[in-house]
Amino acid sequence: CVRRKVDFRFGADVRRIVVKDVRAAGVELADGTVEDAESVVAGVAPAVLDGLLPDRAVRGAVPAQREAARPSRLTVHLALRGARPADIPHRTVVHGADRAAEAAWLFDGAPRPGRPTVAVLRTGDAAQVPDADHEAVTVTATVPGGGRVGEEDVAAVVAAARRAVPDLDGRLLWQEARTPQDVAEATGA
Structure with a gap:
């Protein structure tokens, strides 16, 4: 991670994923600041991802499976x-x-x-x-x-x-x- 210049931010709430030229290019944090990135890894459920990428179709040919209700x-x-x-x-x-x-x-x-x-x-x-x-x-x-x-x-x-x-x-x-x-x-x- 250090060699690849990966930056971890713990406790930073992400408001949305920034998109430029049809690809993820960073994240906008809850305080309004934007962090540019070469790639964004979003390890979240499809419904959460939909909220981070409004007005975007994030799934390709494979439709998302409805998640079972989890207690x-x-x-x-x-x-x-x-x-x-x-x-x-x-x-x-x-x-x-x-x-x-x-x-x-x-x-x-x-x-x-x-x-x-x-x-x-x-x-x-x-x-x-x-x-x-x-x-x-x-x-x-x-x-x-x-x-x-x-x-x-x-x-x-x-x-x-x-x-x-x-x-x-x-x-x-x-x-x-x-x-x-x-x-x-x-x-x-």
């Missing part, structure tokens, strides 16, 4: 008052009430089932809490990718976690949700 992840971080009980398992999976309905939600665009499957992590890691009188709980759920995850989905995940943390409501200080949209904005994925 994503919703993570809710919970801060609880009170120490973590010593006999609590590190990880508990709380299964949803209707496996078929959950699969239809994840892959077919059906409505969210009343209670999704969640993993409740109660690690007891002292580095995750300010002192021994608090507990950090992380709740994760698989959610449909590409769709919007709203407050109702976050509430359903927290409600499912109550099965593993029965005294959750009385101990909850605050919560923070990381949605698939948050991850996409932070990583570009």
Whole structure:
């Protein structure tokens, strides 16, 4: 890479691929600056590439295959008052009430089932809490990718976690949700 004068820019959001004389000639970054390039490698999904090259047909004789729906992840971080009980398992999976309905939600665009499957992590890691009188709980759920995850989905995940943390409501200080949209904005994925 050094010999070929390849330049890597980490954390630089690309707004579009610059085209000159029908070939990629650089990238325009989110701050408006343009970086010229002899070639551009865009290791992204076809739908993302379409957005980087508006008004251009980027596929030749081989049509793009529609990507299958890929699930994503919703993570809710919970801060609880009170120490973590010593006999609590590190990880508990709380299964949803209707496996078929959950699969239809994840892959077919059906409505969210009343209670999704969640993993409740109660690690007891002292580095995750300010002192021994608090507990950090992380709740994760698989959610449909590409769709919007709203407050109702976050509430359903927290409600499912109550099965593993029965005294959750009385101990909850605050919560923070990381949605698939948050991850996409932070990583570009």
